[in-house]
Amino acid sequence: MNLKMLANASIFGREGLWDLLIENGTFSQIKKAGTMTAEHAEKIDLQGKLVCAPFVEPHIHLDTTLTAGQPRWNESGTLFEGIQRWSERKESLTKQDVKDRAKKALSWQIANGIGHVRTHVDTTDPTLIALEAMLEVKEEMKDFIDLQIVAFPQEGILSYPNGLELLDEAMKMGADIVGGIPHFEFTRDDGAESIRQLFKIAMKYDKSIDIHCDEIDDEQSRHLEVVARETIHNDYQGRVTASHTTAMGSYNDAYTYKLMRVLGLAKMNFVANPLVNIHLQGRFDTYPKRRGLTRVKELDQNGLNVCFGHDDIMDPWYPIGNGNMLQVLHMGLHASQLMGYSDIKNSLRFVTENSAKALELKQYGIQENNPANFIVLNATDGYHALRLQAEVLYSVKNGRIISQTKPKQTEVRLEQTKNIDFM
Numbered sequence: 001m002n003l004k005m006l007a008n009a010s011i012f013g014r015e016g017l018w019d020l021l022i023e024n025g026t027f028s029q030i031k032k033a034g035t036m037t038a039e040h041a042e043k044i045d046l047q048g049k050l051v052c053a054p055f056v057e058p059h060i061h062l063d064t065t066l067t068a069g070q071p072r073w074n075e076s077g078t079l080f081e082g083i084q085r086w087s088e089r090k091e092s093l094t095k096q097d098v099k100d101r102a103k104k105a106l107s108w109q110i111a112n113g114i115g116h117v118r119t120h121v122d123t124t125d126p127t128l129i130a131l132e133a134m135l136e137v138k139e140e141m142k143d144f145i146d147l148q149i150v151a152f153p154q155e156g157i158l159s160y161p162n163g164l165e166l167l168d169e170a171m172k173m174g175a176d177i178v179g180g181i182p183h184f185e186f187t188r189d190d191g192a193e194s195i196r197q198l199f200k201i202a203m204k205y206d207k208s209i210d211i212h213c214d215e216i217d218d219e220q221s222r223h224l225e226v227v228a229r230e231t232i233h234n235d236y237q238g239r240v241t242a243s244h245t246t247a248m249g250s251y252n253d254a255y256t257y258k259l260m261r262v263l264g265l266a267k268m269n270f271v272a273n274p275l276v277n278i279h280l281q282g283r284f285d286t287y288p289k290r291r292g293l294t295r296v297k298e299l300d301q302n303g304l305n306v307c308f309g310h311d312d313i314m315d316p317w318y319p320i321g322n323g324n325m326l327q328v329l330h331m332g333l334h335a336s337q338l339m340g341y342s343d344i345k346n347s348l349r350f351v352t353e354n355s356a357k358a359l360e361l362k363q364y365g366i367q368e369n370n371p372a373n374f375i376v377l378n379a380t381d382g383y384h385a386l387r388l389q390a391e392v393l394y395s396v397k398n399g400r401i402i403s404q405t406k407p408k409q410t411e412v413r414l415e416q417t418k419n420i421d422f423m
């Protein structure tokens with residue numbers, strides 16, 4: 001029998017130190033440090049390091065990753081130039097090209113402690129080659145990372161030729177989630193109609209929904225209320241995610257107050273993408289310049305489920321990035337002004353349990369009888385993990401180490417006698 005004990009671990013969301021017994025890839029016991037008898041277990045002393053469930057990446061575009069600058073860079077930094085640059089790059093896609101780039105990004109994500117990923121894949125392409133590639137990637141990587149694939153019609157379902165049929169075909173091919181982009185359809189009526197069509201497709205295949213919704217600094221972009229309305233009328237509560245919703249940062253407070261109630265009735269999930277939207281939004285403002293983020297703090301305070309996604313790694317919408325959720329969280333807390341001590345200490349929930357809820361994951365979390373899926377951070381609590389942008393020392397899936405990082409070591413020499421001349 002394979003028996004290991006992690007001793008003296010801090011656990012995110014719990015006070016004090018804990019011992020965890022891992023038996024055949026499962027957490028069989030979790031007890032206060034020093035109270036467990038497990039003589040036969042191999043013991044690893046974590047000396048207070050923080051154990052938490054793997055990071056959950058709720059929103060990334062793995063079909064577009066690592067294409068920044070191909071054929072040209074997005075110089076204006078707008079969402080719309082990004083969509084244009086991508087439509088140029090899309091013409092030269094091959095299956096191998098998509099698979100190689102996606103797998104490279106996934107390996108960075110694994111190194112950064114991500115265990116579950118929801119990726120959007122563009123279906124506005126008559127060949128659906130990216131989707132075919134990503135379905136293969138999902139299968140080939142399944143022992144290391146869980147992948148959910150959103151069929152995402154980047155250029156619309158009513159505004160792109162055969163957009164609706166391509167989306168339906170994508171679901172038939174095996175996509176897990178129905179995506180959409182109402183604010184990009186030609187008119188607001190088309191946007192609303194596209195949402196009704198998305199729900200029809202989702203119900204036809206009994207799949208959940210994740211819509212790019214109101215990703216624009218237009219206070220009149222109000223597709224979110226339509227998404228919530230359809231969710232309620234179709235009994236889809238808890239199965240719908242609204243991604244980006246940056247227009248909410250521009251709504252007036254009276255309208256937002258009314259909207260919050262509807263969102264609550266719909267039990268909507270929200271994904272904010274702070275790295276990317278702090279960069280893409282506000283581009284048509286002079287000063288004052290809007291932040292272009294959804295109302296993270298207010299949604300959270302109103303009991304709605306909010307989480308943070310990376311959105312892009314080096315593609316037409318975001319020139320940098322490396323798949324590190326602590327970078328995403330760092331930007332998200334600053335831009336949302338969630339910088340109180342307890343806000344920071346508890347903030348890992350935005351990239352773990354909240355995103356797990358949006359993805360409707362089962363058996364997620366550090367609990368007895370759950371699979372031993374966890375990471376060990378080079379920090380003792382959430383506050384220090386965020387502040388230090390802590391390394392993920394170990395990433396473990398079903399009790400097996402799938403990535404390991406040696407912490408960097410810096411020595412500061414302030415005593416003259418110990419200085420060593422550089423040249």
Ligand code: 17E
Nearest residue numbers: 061212215276311312317
């Ligand atoms: N496509 C889109 O519509 N919005 C985004 N933020 C990205 C792709 C990355």
Ligand code: FE2
Nearest residue numbers: 059120212311
């Ligand atoms: Fe996105």
